Amino acid sequence: MQGMVDRQLFEIMIENDFLQRVEDRPEAELAERIGGLSGMPISSFMQTLSLTQALQQLLNGQMLMLIDGLKYIQIFLVKKTEKRAITEPTNEPVIRGPRESFVEDLETNITMIRRRIRHPALKTERLNFGTYTQTDVMLVYIDGICKQELVDEVKLRLGRIKMDGVLGTSYLEEYIEDNPYSPFPQLQATERPDTVTASLLEGRIAIFADGSPIPVLAPVTLNMFLQSAEDYYQRYIAATWIRWIRYFFLLISLLLPSVYVAVTTFHPEMLPPNLLLTVAAAREGTPFPAFIEAMLMEITFEALREGGLRIPKTIGQTISIIGALIIGQAAVEAGIVSAPMVIIVSLTGIASFVIPNYSLGLTLRLLRFPIMLLAGTFGMFGIVISLLIVYMHLLSLRSFGTPYMTPIAPIRVRDWKDVMVRAPWWKMSNRPVLFGTRGGTREAPVHLPHVPKDWDGD
Amino acid sequence: MERISQSQLIMLLILNFYGPATGFIINGLSEGTGYEGWISLIAGWAAGLVLVFPILKVASRRPDEFITRFGGQLVGRWLHVLILTLYFYQTMYIGANLIRELSDFLALVYLPLTPNWAIASLFGLSVILAVRSGIENIFRAASGLLIIVVGVVFLNPFLIQKEIIWPIAGAFIRHWELRPIWGGMIAAIGILDMSKVLFIYPHLRNKEKTFRSLAIGSGCGVFMIILTYLTCIMVFGVHSTALLSYPTLEMFRMIRVGDFLENMDPIFIGIWISSLFVRVSFFLYIAVSGIGQMMGLKHSKPLAFSIGAVMIGMSEHIAVNITERQEFLKKVLPVFTLTVELLLLLYVVGLWLRKRSLRVHETGAE
Numbered sequence: 001m002q003g004m005v006d007r008q009l010f011e012i013m014i015e016n017d018f019l020q021r022v023e024d025r026p027e028a029e030l031a032e033r034i035g036g037l038s039g040m041p042i043s044s045f046m047q048t049l050s051l052t053q054a055l056q057q058l059l060n061g062q063m064l065m066l067i068d069g070l071k072y073i074q075i076f077l078v079k080k081t082e083k084r085a086i087t088e089p090t091n092e093p094v095i096r097g098p099r100e101s102f103v104e105d106l107e108t109n110i111t112m113i114r115r116r117i118r119h120p121a122l123k124t125e126r127l128n129f130g131t132y133t134q135t136d137v138m139l140v141y142i143d144g145i146c147k148q149e150l151v152d153e154v155k156l157r158l159g160r161i162k163m164d165g166v167l168g169t170s171y172l173e174e175y176i177e178d179n180p181y182s183p184f185p186q187l188q189a190t191e192r193p194d195t196v197t198a199s200l201l202e203g204r205i206a207i208f209a210d211g212s213p214i215p216v217l218a219p220v221t222l223n224m225f226l227q228s229a230e231d232y233y234q235r236y237i238a239a240t241w242i243r244w245i246r247y248f249f250l251l252i253s254l255l256l257p258s259v260y261v262a263v264t265t266f267h268p269e270m271l272p273p274n275l276l277l278t279v280a281a282a283r284e285g286t287p288f289p290a291f292i293e294a295m296l297m298e299i300t301f302e303a304l305r306e307g308g309l310r311i312p313k314t315i316g317q318t319i320s321i322i323g324a325l326i327i328g329q330a331a332v333e334a335g336i337v338s339a340p341m342v343i344i345v346s347l348t349g350i351a352s353f354v355i356p357n358y359s360l361g362l363t364l365r366l367l368r369f370p371i372m373l374l375a376g377t378f379g380m381f382g383i384v385i386s387l388l389i390v391y392m393h394l395l396s397l398r399s400f401g402t403p404y405m406t407p408i409a410p411i412r413v414r415d416w417k418d419v420m421v422r423a424p425w426w427k428m429s430n431r432p433v434l435f436g437t438r439g440g441t442r443e444a445p446v447h448l449p450h451v452p453k454d455w456d457g458d
Numbered sequence: 459m460e461r462i463s464q465s466q467l468i469m470l471l472i473l474n475f476y477g478p479a480t481g482f483i484i485n486g487l488s489e490g491t492g493y494e495g496w497i498s499l500i501a502g503w504a505a506g507l508v509l510v511f512p513i514l515k516v517a518s519r520r521p522d523e524f525i526t527r528f529g530g531q532l533v534g535r536w537l538h539v540l541i542l543t544l545y546f547y548q549t550m551y552i553g554a555n556l557i558r559e560l561s562d563f564l565a566l567v568y569l570p571l572t573p574n575w576a577i578a579s580l581f582g583l584s585v586i587l588a589v590r591s592g593i594e595n596i597f598r599a600a601s602g603l604l605i606i607v608v609g610v611v612f613l614n615p616f617l618i619q620k621e622i623i624w625p626i627a628g629a630f631i632r633h634w635e636l637r638p639i640w641g642g643m644i645a646a647i648g649i650l651d652m653s654k655v656l657f658i659y660p661h662l663r664n665k666e667k668t669f670r671s672l673a674i675g676s677g678c679g680v681f682m683i684i685l686t687y688l689t690c691i692m693v694f695g696v697h698s699t700a701l702l703s704y705p706t707l708e709m710f711r712m713i714r715v716g717d718f719l720e721n722m723d724p725i726f727i728g729i730w731i732s733s734l735f736v737r738v739s740f741f742l743y744i745a746v747s748g749i750g751q752m753m754g755l756k757h758s759k760p761l762a763f764s765i766g767a768v769m770i771g772m773s774e775h776i777a778v779n780i781t782e783r784q785e786f787l788k789k790v791l792p793v794f795t796l797t798v799e800l801l802l803l804l805y806v807v808g809l810w811l812r813k814r815s816l817r818v819h820e821t822g823a824e
Contacts, residue, residue, distance in 0.1 A: 266568060267724045378572065378580060380724040381564055384731050385584045388599075392584070395598045396591040409602035410466070 004061030006080035009044075013076070044077040056134070083108065089191050091358060096233040101191040106136055106210035112193040113140060117200065121145075127158060129172070129209075133165040136210040137172065140196075145203040150436025153400060154205055154218065168212040176218075178398045183366055185359035186399045187216040188224055195229050203437025219400035219434050223408070223419045226250065228356040231422045239422040246354055253351035254364045257294045258375035258383050260344045264290045266379030278340075285335040291376030293337050297345040298368065300327075305349070401435030461594045462661045464671040470600035471652070471675025472682065473607060474740060477733030479649055479679075480686045480706045482559050486788055488691065489700035491642035493633040495691075496684045501639060502646020503680045507673055509799060510652040512806040514669055517659040519809060525656050526751040532808030541801050542752055546745045548798040549654070550765070553741035554772035555787070556734060557581055561773065562780050563704060568724070578773050581735070586766035588739040589746055590759055593661055596739045603732045610729050611682045615689050617713045617722075622692045629696075630688065648795035650676055653802055657744050703780075706730075742766055 048054050054073040058064050061079035086108070089101035102109045110124060125139040137158070141151060157176040166172060169189065177186040187207075190196060191214050196206050199217045208215040226246050231239040263270050264279060271279065286293060304323045311319050324346075331337045348368070355361040367390060374382030397404035407415035415432045417423035426446050433439045487495045520528050530538040561577040569577065588596055615622075652672050655662075662668055690705045693712065699705045710723040746765050750758025777783035 262724075270722075270724060374580075378577070379568055380728055381568065381577065381731070382580070384728040385580050388584050388732060388735050389587055391602070392588045392591050392595060392599060395595040395602070403598070405598070405602065409598040410463075411601050 001058065001061050004079055004081055005063060006078045009078050009080070010063070013078075046075045046077065047072040048075060049073075059134070081105075086112075092190065092192050092195070092229060092356065094228070094230040094233060097229050098192075098194050100193055102193060102208075102213040102215065104211050104213050106138060106208055109193075109208050109213075109215070110138060110140065113197060113200070113206075116193065116197040117142065122200070125151075125155075127155075129158075129161060129163070129166040131162075131164045133167065135166040137166070138208040139205060140200065140208065140215075141205040142200050142203070145201065145431070145438050145440075146205055147203070147436045147438055150203075150205055150219075150400060153436065154207070158207075166209060169207055169209045169214060169216045170212075172207060172209065173216050178400065179396070182393065182397055183363045184222075184394065184397060184404070185225070185357070185363065186220065186397065186404070187218050188220040188357070189214045189216050189359065192229055198229075198232070201442075202431050203434065203439070205436075219398075219402035219436065220404075221399065221402060221406045221434070222360075222394060222404050225357040225360040226355065227418070227422075236422050236424040243422055246356070249351040249354040250364065253348055253355065253361070254368055255371065255383065255387075256348045256351065257298060257344055257368065258371045258386075259380075260341070261290045261294050261372060262375040262379040262383055265376065279338075282338040282340050286338045287336070289376075290341075291372065293341050294344070294372055294376075295369070297337055297341055298348070298372070301345050301349050302365065398435075406434070407432070461663070462597050462658070463663050464667045466597040466601055467655070467662060467668070467671045468675035468678070469604045470597050470736065470740065471672065472679045473600050473604055473733040473736045475650055475676060475679030476607065476611070476682045477730060477735075477737055478556055478559075479683045481563075481704070481730060481734065482556075482787075483645070483649060484687055484690055484705045485700055485702055486784075487642060487645070487687065488696055488705070490645065490788075491638040492635075492696045493629045493691070494635060494639045495642060495687050496630065498639050498642025499646050499650075499680050499684055499687070501643040503650055503676055505643060506647050506650040506652055506676065507669075509647065509803075510655070510672060511669060513653055513656055513802050514659075514672075516802075516805045516809050517656050518665065518668075521665050522660050524660055524747075524751055525805065526748050529805055532805050532812060534808075537804065539752070541804060542748060544798055544801065546748050546752075548795060549741050549745045549748075550769050550772060551776070552791075552795070553585075553738045553745070554769045554776055555783070555791075556738050556741075557585075557770065557773035558776055558783065560731070560734060562783075563707070566780075567704070567707065568727075575770075575774055578770050581731075581738075582766055582770035582773070585735065585739045585742055585769075586762050588735070589743045589762045589766065592759075593658060593743055593747070596736065596743060599739075600736045603736065606729055607733050608682070610726060611685060614709070614713075614726075615685065618689060618693060618709060621712050622689070623695070624692070626692045626695065627688075630691075644796060645792040647799070648792040650680065651795060651799055652676060653799050654740065654744050656802065657748055742769060745769070 048057075049072060051073070054064055054075060057075050061081060063076040063078045065074040065076065067074070083105040084103045086100055086103055088099045092101075100112065102112065114122065119142070121143045123139075123141055123143045127137045127139065129135050129137055139151065139154060139158075154176070158172065161172065161175045163171070173187050173189075174180060179186065188199070196215060196217065200206060204217050204219065206215045206217050226243070228242075228246075231243060234242070264283065268276055268280075283290070288296070304320070307323070308316060308320060328342050332339045332342055352361045352365050355364065371383060371386040374386045376382075378385070394405050395403070395409060403410060406412060407419060412433060414430060417427060418432065426443075426448065429441055429443055429445070431437065431439050431442050487498070491498045516532070517525060526542060529542070532538070533541070557578050558574075560581060561574045564577050565572060565574050588599065655668065655672060659665065659668070686706060690699050690709055693709055694702065694705060702708050707723060707727065710726040713722050713726075742762070742765065746761050747758045749765060750761050755761070777786060
């Protein structure tokens with residue numbers, strides 16, 4: 001297989017043995033001699049009786065040797081494919097944590113995990129998907145912390161998949177979710193090896209696919225999407241504060257335009273007179289009702305965001321300046337939209353990027369539109385009802401058996417240490433309780449350093 | 459089957475009693491009982507517990523079976539069907555009435571140009587979706603919402619303390635009249651109806667603690683109602699509270715948080731609606747599952763939309779206007795609720811007779 005073979009190794013083999021004249025010998029001896037003398041390490045050489053396995057190995061980039069009269073097929077492991085170097089994570093950057101992200105190569109990714117968890121309990125199970133792609137998929141978990149029932153459940157669900165090709169973990173994700181029609185993500189995707197390692201230590205299971213730099217983790221709860229790797233590298237007080245900022249901006253991202261529409265349309269009495277006058281003056285010349293205005297601006301913002309992703313980097317900045325600044329400014333000056341609305345939409349836009357998980361941010365951006373519609377027709381009542389519907393939906397979701405809203409509903413106060421706050425590490429004594437995980441103690445009680453009583457400071 | 463913990467039961471009961479009670483009965487209670495309203499509530503709570511105790515005994519005889527299935531063996535099939543029909547009608551009526559009260563209130567205060575049916579349908583839709591997602595989720599919803607609701611209830615007296623007329627507080631312990639307390643108590647038993655637990659009994663974990671949970675849950679709910687009631691009276695006085703249509707809302711309207719926001723009431727109302735949502739969802743669930751079981755269905759879920767639609771329809775037709783509805787609530791509903799609740803005692807009698815006949819039979823055999 002040209003392009004998949006280590007040419008250097010191949011050439012060494014040829015120079016060493018393959019070109020040597022070998023006298024007439026029995027086939028088995030010949031095969032052994034070729035294998036033994038080809039200058040390759042013993043780990044790079046194997047035999048098989050199965051034609052299917054041999055063919056699979058050939059397609060994987062290995063070299064086969066068939067000797068007339070010998071029932072074994074010799075396989076020389078000379079595969080070498082080009083792969084990307086390990087780079088910094090682009091979607092989940094951190095200030096103080098490690099700067100490594102997964103790559104497309106499965107073996108490299110597993111090695112990155114093995115380098116972090118050097119324990120025999122770390123288990124990997126290889127599966128294969130895709131009639132044509134024959135993609136290798138790896139289940140990774142820590143035996144004992146992750147219960148066998150969760151592993152069995154994952155394997156059961158994966159076992160149902162029969163498709164022609166798997167080009168990433170997202171292909172599998174949609175097959176194995178508990179509620180496939182929900183807009184909310186039910187498995188956590190990450191590109192960070194430390195995030196995967198931390199999740200494995202909580203008893204969760206990771207699914208890697210060859211060719212995808214983004215493994216998925218199961219089970220997951222809503223609050224896990226709001227935890228960033230950064231939280232665990234910064235001081236816990238600052239991390240707790242940032243976490244609350246994130247919760248607040250989650251609400252802003254979901255509700256701000258709707259609240260603006262509801263307040264200006266139905267409940268102006270909520271605003272103090274000065275603010276009310278300012279808003280009224282700004283809205284005086286605008287031709288659209290607040291709801292239409294908000295819809296227009298939000299959809300424009302979504303287009304800008306999507307455009308920003310696709311536009312070539314070299315002209316990206318120019319376009320964003322034109323889009324965000326010039327059009328925004330011109331629209332306000334022309335009296336098409338009001339200035340407060342531009343502020344609201346910008347704030348909402350920023351808020352949606354405060355959420356560490358892109359999939360969840362996307363879902364919230366999507367849900368914003370029906371909520372705006374209800375806010376525009378029923379005011380605060382519409383917002384409350386839409387929140388109740390979303391809340392009930394979240395309650396009905398499960399990720400591999402774990403209720404999505406755990407530990408808020410159902411309440412598990414012991415697990416609030418990593419939800420309401422980010423407790424210091426010496427207080428994180430227990431693992432969170434999820435379906436299929438053992439929970440249990442994470443660390444032994446510790447005595448923190450303190451100043452000896454008889455020490456006077458000198 | 460056993461999916462609901464006792465703590466979840468407590469949390470649901472708190473919201474179940476608090477929401478509608480503070481929203482719609484404060485004026486009626488104030489008119490009927492005045493300063494003794496809090497005693498009526500406590501007396502009603504105690505009487506409610508006394509009433510529910512024997513009913514629980516019936517449920518605990520067959521802890522894994524629904525009363526709708528085995529009740530016929532206790533009182534005879536036709537009487538069983540009659541009792542259940544009345545009971546589920548009353549459950550749906552109260553649910554429909556709450557939807558109507560909410561839509562009347564919102565149409566009056568916030569959405570004057572929106573038709574009642576639109577408000578009722580939207581609220582009803584959210585309730586139906588909750589019922590479709592299952593009893594476990596309704597209980598979980600209650601546990602998540604409780605934190606917010608309790609926060610508002612306990613924050614309220616502090617936020618409103620500038621408006622409170624403290625000398626009124628003395629009247630709560632000086633005024634004593636037995637007759638209004640009695641009337642208030644009868645109404646309170648209807649409001650604090652705990653018999654619904656009979657229909658979800660098989661879903662409960664640690665069933666032996668159910669009575670304790672009922673006492674704690676309803677007790678906490680009553681405490682929160684009393685807190686809101688007393689605050690209302692101390693802000694408006696007994697007569698104004700009785701005359702106002704929605705005194706709790708008016709109280710929320712008087713809250714000023716600095717100079718930043720003029721009125722916080724839409725936010726408070728939003729939080730309050732969530733407790734109403736829990737109650738109506740719970741009631742609709744009881745009706746849907748009960749009717750489904752009566753009809754011999756394995757799963758009642760598909761009935762949620764149709765029975766929910768009937769409830770929304772009922773809410774539109776139970777009264778011509780607010781005055782008629784309020785008159786009905788004051789004069790008929792407490793008696794109706796109490797009668798239906800007392801009918802459940804027939805199962806207790808049935809159980810007792812059955813036990814007795816078994817004993818006689820055993821003695822005869824010896």
